Amino acid sequence: PIQCRWVECNKGDDxxxxxxxxTVVMETKRVSNIAADDINSVFSATPPLEAIRAQCSLMMSLxxxxxxxxxxxxxxxxxxxxxxPVLRQNVYVRLPKEFGIPSGxxxxxxxxxxxxxxxxxxxxxxxxxxxIAAGYRPGVFSACCxxxxxxxxxxxxxxxxxxxxxxxxxxxxxxxxxxxxxxxxEMAYLGPxxxxxxxxxxxxxxxxxx
Numbered sequence: 001p002i003q004c005r006w007v008e009c010n011k012g013d014d015x016x017x018x019x020x021x022x023t024v025v026m027e028t029k030r031v032s033n034i035a036a037d038d039i040n041s042v043f044s045a046t047p048p049l050e051a052i053r054a055q056c057s058l059m060m061s062l063x064x065x066x067x068x069x070x071x072x073x074x075x076x077x078x079x080x081x082x083x084x085p086v087l088r089q090n091v092y093v094r095l096p097k098e099f100g101i102p103s104g105x106x107x108x109x110x111x112x113x114x115x116x117x118x119x120x121x122x123x124x125x126x127x128x129x130x131x132i133a134a135g136y137r138p139g140v141f142s143a144c145c146x147x148x149x150x151x152x153x154x155x156x157x158x159x160x161x162x163x164x165x166x167x168x169x170x171x172x173x174x175x176x177x178x179x180x181x182x183x184x185x186e187m188a189y190l191g192p193x194x195x196x197x198x199x200x201x202x203x204x205x206x207x208x209x210x
Contacts, residue, residue: 001106001107002025002026002091002092003025003026003093003094004094004095004115005096006022006024006098007021007022008020008021023095023096023114024115025109025115025116026115029117032117033090034118041087041118041121042117042120042121045142045144046158047142047145047156047157048142052201055072055156058154059071059191064167065151065152065166065167066167068167068169069192070152070166070167071165071168071189071190071191071194072164072190072191072206073162073163073164073168074161074162074163074164074186075161075163075178075184076161076162077178077182077183077184077185079183080123080159080182081119082113084111084123085122086109086111086116087118088118091116092107092108092109093106094106094107120159123160124143130177130178130182134174134177135148137149144156151166151167151170152166152170153165153171153174154166163201171189191208
């Protein structure tokens with residue numbers, strides 16, 4: 001079995017801390033049933049920074065649809081990996097004592113935990129299924145980009161962070177669809193008629209002036 005342990009991380013900062021605890025699987029290349037050189041099994045795509053810049057350009061240049069202006073949406077998926085079934089069979093873990101598992105017993109993973117080497121890939125697959133089910137078309141040059149052309153909606157995905165551009169009612173409709181599979185936080189909306197003025201993605205702060 002692969003050992004698990006508690007990991008605490010501060011999602012906030014020193015002035016406004018947001019400390020969270022999660023169980024993490026301590027899987028490494030040495031302790032895994034994935035071959036150490038099997039890159040394909042653990043690869044997960046990330047978008048280029050230019051994709052985020054393109055989203056900014058689209059928001060400012062696309063014409064309103066049915067009189068509704070384009071806005072930019074920022075989403076976060078909470079507990080992204082535990083929403084995804086494991087990609088491998090017979091992955092056993094030794095859970096922390098707080099779970100109350102009797103001595104000598106271990107657990108068979110059915111859903112991913114953070115720390116599994118292929119958990120990001122499992123999340124990428126689950127996201128792709130959700131986008132395609134909603135009618136979106138995957139990007140040709142990046143697996144992190146999706147579009148729904150008839151409503152002028154585009155998304156760029158970085159890990160569990162989403163940046164969408166389109167009419168707000170169609171962005172909201174996709175959030176409702178996502179919530180049938182994931183726990184979704186709506187972090188901010190930028191654009192005409194939106195109360196938020198700035199948002200952060202890929203360590204970049206995006207500000208709407210208008």
